Amino acid sequence: MAADESLLLNISEDWTFPGFHRPEHKKFSRSVGAKERKGTPKQAKTTKRKFQGDNEGPPPKRKNEIFLVPAKKTDVKEVERTVKGKPEGLISPKKHPAVRTNEGQVERPFIKTSSLFKNNPEIPEIHRATVKQVREKVFTSDSFHELGLHPHLISTINSVLKMASMTSVQKQSIPSLLEGRDALVRSQTGSGKTLAYCIPVVQSLQAMKSRIQRSDGPYALVLVPTRELALQSFDTIQKLLKPFTWIVPGVLMGGEKRKSEKARLRKGINILISTPGRLVDHIKSTKNIHFRRIQWLIIDEADRILDLGFEKDITVILNAINAECEKRQNVLLSATLTEGVTRLADISLHNPVSISVSDETCDQRTKGYKIAGESGPLRTSAEPDGFAVPEKLQQHVTLVPSKLKLVTLAAFILGRCEFEKDHKLIVFFSSCELVEFYYHLFLQTLLGSSTAPASGQSPSASSRLKFLRLHGNMEQEERTAVFQEFSLSKSGILLCTDVAARGLDLPQVTWIVQYNAPSSPAEYIHRIGRTARIGCHGSSLLILAPSEAEYVNSLASHKINVSEIKMEDILSILATDDRFKARRWGNKKSRSVGPQEIRERATVLQTAFEDYVHASAERVSWAKKALQSFIRAYATYPKDLKHIFHVRSLHLGHVAKSFGLRDAPQNLNASLGNKRKSKPKRPDLHKKTQSKHRLAEILRSEYSSGMEAGDAKVKKQNKHGKPSNHALQS
Ligand SMILES: Nc1ncnc2c1ncn2[C@@H]1O[C@H](COP(=O)(O)OP(=O)(O)OP(=O)(O)O)[C@@H](O)[C@H]1O
Numbered sequence: 001m002a003a004d005e006s007l008l009l010n011i012s013e014d015w016t017f018p019g020f021h022r023p024e025h026k027k028f029s030r031s032v033g034a035k036e037r038k039g040t041p042k043q044a045k046t047t048k049r050k051f052q053g054d055n056e057g058p059p060p061k062r063k064n065e066i067f068l069v070p071a072k073k074t075d076v077k078e079v080e081r082t083v084k085g086k087p088e089g090l091i092s093p094k095k096h097p098a099v100r101t102n103e104g105q106v107e108r109p110f111i112k113t114s115s116l117f118k119n120n121p122e123i124p125e126i127h128r129a130t131v132k133q134v135r136e137k138v139f140t141s142d143s144f145h146e147l148g149l150h151p152h153l154i155s156t157i158n159s160v161l162k163m164a165s166m167t168s169v170q171k172q173s174i175p176s177l178l179e180g181r182d183a184l185v186r187s188q189t190g191s192g193k194t195l196a197y198c199i200p201v202v203q204s205l206q207a208m209k210s211r212i213q214r215s216d217g218p219y220a221l222v223l224v225p226t227r228e229l230a231l232q233s234f235d236t237i238q239k240l241l242k243p244f245t246w247i248v249p250g251v252l253m254g255g256e257k258r259k260s261e262k263a264r265l266r267k268g269i270n271i272l273i274s275t276p277g278r279l280v281d282h283i284k285s286t287k288n289i290h291f292r293r294i295q296w297l298i299i300d301e302a303d304r305i306l307d308l309g310f311e312k313d314i315t316v317i318l319n320a321i322n323a324e325c326e327k328r329q330n331v332l333l334s335a336t337l338t339e340g341v342t343r344l345a346d347i348s349l350h351n352p353v354s355i356s357v358s359d360e361t362c363d364q365r366t367k368g369y370k371i372a373g374e375s376g377p378l379r380t381s382a383e384p385d386g387f388a389v390p391e392k393l394q395q396h397v398t399l400v401p402s403k404l405k406l407v408t409l410a411a412f413i414l415g416r417c418e419f420e421k422d423h424k425l426i427v428f429f430s431s432c433e434l435v436e437f438y439y440h441l442f443l444q445t446l447l448g449s450s451t452a453p454a455s456g457q458s459p460s461a462s463s464r465l466k467f468l469r470l471h472g473n474m475e476q477e478e479r480t481a482v483f484q485e486f487s488l489s490k491s492g493i494l495l496c497t498d499v500a501a502r503g504l505d506l507p508q509v510t511w512i513v514q515y516n517a518p519s520s521p522a523e524y525i526h527r528i529g530r531t532a533r534i535g536c537h538g539s540s541l542l543i544l545a546p547s548e549a550e551y552v553n554s555l556a557s558h559k560i561n562v563s564e565i566k567m568e569d570i571l572s573i574l575a576t577d578d579r580f581k582a583r584r585w586g587n588k589k590s591r592s593v594g595p596q597e598i599r600e601r602a603t604v605l606q607t608a609f610e611d612y613v614h615a616s617a618e619r620v621s622w623a624k625k626a627l628q629s630f631i632r633a634y635a636t637y638p639k640d641l642k643h644i645f646h647v648r649s650l651h652l653g654h655v656a657k658s659f660g661l662r663d664a665p666q667n668l669n670a671s672l673g674n675k676r677k678s679k680p681k682r683p684d685l686h687k688k689t690q691s692k693h694r695l696a697e698i699l700r701s702e703y704s705s706g707m708e709a710g711d712a713k714v715k716k717q718n719k720h721g722k723p724s725n726h727a728l729q730s
Contacts, residue, residue: 116403116599116657117599117602117603120404122546128552128553128556131386134386135391136357137168138167138534144157144164144199147203149199150207153206153240153244156240157195161195161240167195168357169192169193170192173185176355178200178204181351182330184337185197185333186334190529191335194232194233198233201237205295206244214269216270218269219270219271219294220272221296222300223275225301225304225310226499226504227254228479228500229504230275232503232505237273248270249272252265254275265289293325294328297321302340302341304502315347335388335526335529336387336522336525357388387522387525389560390535391535392537392538395540396542397544397562398564400567401546402657403654404567404571405658407571410605410609411602413442413465413493414465417465417491418464423510424489425513426506426511427514427515428527429515429516430497431632432471432472432629433629434516434629434630435469435470437623438495442465443467444612445612467492468493483504487507498523498527500530504530508536512528513543516630517542519637547649550643571599571601571602574605575592575593609660613661614661623660627659627661631647631650634650
């Protein structure tokens, strides 16, 4: 199936000197009408007629090597040469054989580039009622001194963690937990839930009459869904334990050799932080693990742990603990309390206190949500019926036809990270394959590859563009390195799956971009919650296709308000970068750039992506596999979102463009048909336990314990930043 009819542009001559001045540019007006959105038909036709004769047949063949024109200082002569013929810049399409005309001008053959702006679906107006968002006050004016903690613990909080006053959730939770109560704790993302449980655990363990010995084994067990979160929680506990050196924390998270974990278990870990899968592995295979002295069981991101089908693992863990110790304190935490958490609470909490921070419930500790029976339902009537979103988080949505999705994302990244300072972006995708694909595509095209050092940084003018990626198919060593690098970095772009959606506290993230919509409003909340933490400012952008516009209403029904950014406004950033200038607009730098030229610049950018992908059969096959992975993930939206996200509503030819493919792969439908027989499911909270177990299998690659045999992992990126062999095969 052809992607679309073609607009023919003299792309290879479109490249000019990549100056970084910011010419005045005209933004697309918000009132761009449907007619204008579709392009100016007359102009497009003229362009087509003009160039058609020169370009029958496929684009010229290219070598397999990565194209790149390294940025270097250029003198005036060099600039002139560049303007006349050779493309130079961060994105540099393959060079085509030059032809000299009578006038001595260098002419190049034309590249056939499908029109990005024709035959797109109409972008609907977003109509939704404005909802009142649930707000929570982050900080209180109360200090930690009021809690009656050990003075050394208070001074550690003040001097090591540099915290003076408690957050609302800490003020409400810590006293209850110090009283010995079980608890179900909900407060917005980035509000300090980690310390809300860590402080009481440390306070109670350091106060034990007979001093804890390392060889005693675990007194507290903390379960978290991902390895990065395990590391992060471990780090916090380790800091709190500074004055109490006899209490030993430890983390089990997979990716490490089982032998060394066993050795650490044998020596003794008093506060054990683990992912459920990894702990179950040890319960089944490690003699030295025991739970005789467990006094605390903490399940962080409790709803996620259930979503992932870890219920079976949790049952194994609870049975193992219950068999050895009867009485302990249990705490479940999450920013999103869902039906799943209530079920988990039913099986794991005893006479719990339910703590929920919101304007309505603030300062009103609601105690005594009793379990009607050992397996009866927990009543959580005080819960607000919407999710709380940090007050300083600006949420946006943009409606983008599939064909334009890739250039819109690239323009958005360039706009934030190249032309503005100190932006830290996280971009969420729906699968590991998509993350790998776009990571390498951006690295090779937006940065140019062969001079880019292994960290993904270029010495060129685009040095502000630093791409990193994180997903469950990477080697643990690299996952940890990326997590730490992005944490410490002041700027950069992290492409990731939902493995980074929960709990991660990455400082100073300014934007969250959701390139693929999340599978539930709860996941939306957690993804955007990686910014605007602990009272800071932050923004989010959800990219939806026109056919997915209804999702905005779905979010509104959970009291989530998003405001629209027009796609044209995102693309208008291309006006500030003359690397994308089409030649026919000349070299004058002072004139303003109109909508038609921005469309052509977007086409130049798209062409660079397509050139990269079509430079070899191997890359085309890689892009096809990424496309297939996208479609597979698209088929897994839960039933209640199927009317919005349905594979049938995808235009494959258009979607293919967002993978740099010029045409929709011919055999995709057939292969999708085969997949449908064993259709994987997304997490669906309303599904029965059995289906959750199946989910666990499907999502295992993202959240695996790291012990599975034959786990296909993405090998460390080679030093040229090229797709690794595995990435090409995945
Ligand atoms: N009392 C406090 N004063 C200042 N900063 C704090 C305080 N408590 C926690 N923080 C900081 O707030 C940030 C967010 O905390 P934390 O990660 O515990 O949030 P969370 O509620 O668990 O978020 P999520 O729901 O996303 O997991 C961390 O950087 C933490 O160090």
